[in-house]
Amino acid sequence: MKAWRTQRYGDPLDVLKLEEVDRPEPNPGELRVKVQAIPLNLNDLERVMGGNMMVKPELPYIPGMEVMGTVDACGDGVEAWLGKRVVATTAGAHGGFAEYACCPVVSAFEVPDAIPLPDAAALYFPFHLAWLGLYDRADLQAGETVLIHAAAGGSGSAAIQLAKAVGARVIATAGSEEKLTLCRELGADIAINYNEEDFSTEVLAATENQGVDVVFDNVGEAVMEQSMNCLAYNGRYLMMGFASNKVVADEKFIIPRRITMGNFKLCGVLLGYADGPTSDFLKQGMGWNFASDSLGQQIQDGINTRYLAGDLKTVVGQTHNFDNLPQAVKDLADRKTTGRSIILL
DSSP states (O other): OEEEEESSSSOHHHHEEEEEOOOOOOOTTEEEEEEEEEEOOHHHHHHHHOOOOSSOOOSSBOOOSEEEEEEEEEOTTOGGGTTOEEEEEOGGGOOOSBSEEEEEGGGEEEOOTTSOTTHHHHSHHHHHHHHIIIIIISOOOTTOEEEESSTTBHHHHHHHHHHHHTTOEEEEEESSHHHHHHHHHHTOSEEEETTTSOHHHHHHHHTTTSOEEEEEESSOHHHHHHHHHTEEEEEEEEEOOOTTOGGGGGSOOOOHHHHHHHTOEEEEOOOOEEOHHHHHHHHHHHOOOOEEHHHHHHHHHHHHHHHHTTOOOOOEEEEEEGGGHHHHHHHHHTTOOOBEEEEEO
């Protein structure tokens, strides 16, 4: 098969090389997906450019943590998935920049044929992450106000729609007028250009100095202190990601007194699913809590139903062919993208 491999860390145009490699074989509990589309994610940048990674694969290797396609081979125990059309996380969160990729069945979800490409490839990560954050962790309610950062991006644009669906008021931040227009089109009640305005001042003014009930933050360090100032009493801060500086993800970073004086709840949000035995292993060995694969299936069913009913809209800003993948990764790294970037095979 053909695959883009990282030879060393650096500029995507320099370090990604298209090569002929052997097709992977699925292990027990894994599916091999004949890839039809590759959605790009911020986490893919570290696999190409270097940076903070929990585990660094041995170079050279194939980046890519998310794929969409048809299951063409199955490992032991998951034979019933053969032929299904799925979105999936790749094994070890890499291996997706290829014509075939192996994926754990616990992180694979069926997509109906009625959902066309590129939308079918754009629904998984952003809507699962936003759903887990707003509904499962924050329990967002009608009449509450949520501040959504990077609201024109994949998970941000999904969060606007899911927040409006339960009757919440949305304050969105983005970095250009074009992106602010998109946020308003998706339902944002207030849209703030963080390059031109102090968003915390605007948020407090819009909430009569009470603050918001929920902060949806996938930016991290660059907005964290100001965002904490924006929270109301008993508000919920959703720590979704660390796009502005992932180094702090593994450092002593939060000051306990800041949380106690704010009287708000700090909620970690991880998009990761595990079955029962794997959950037990992770809990005993690392103290981690992963969402159940059954919850993931419930979320995917809800997303499929709402999309087909016309209640959810994907934001696909860019599509590229497989040969142009390095440039698409470069554009993502240079923040030239809006919504999701999808590679079509």
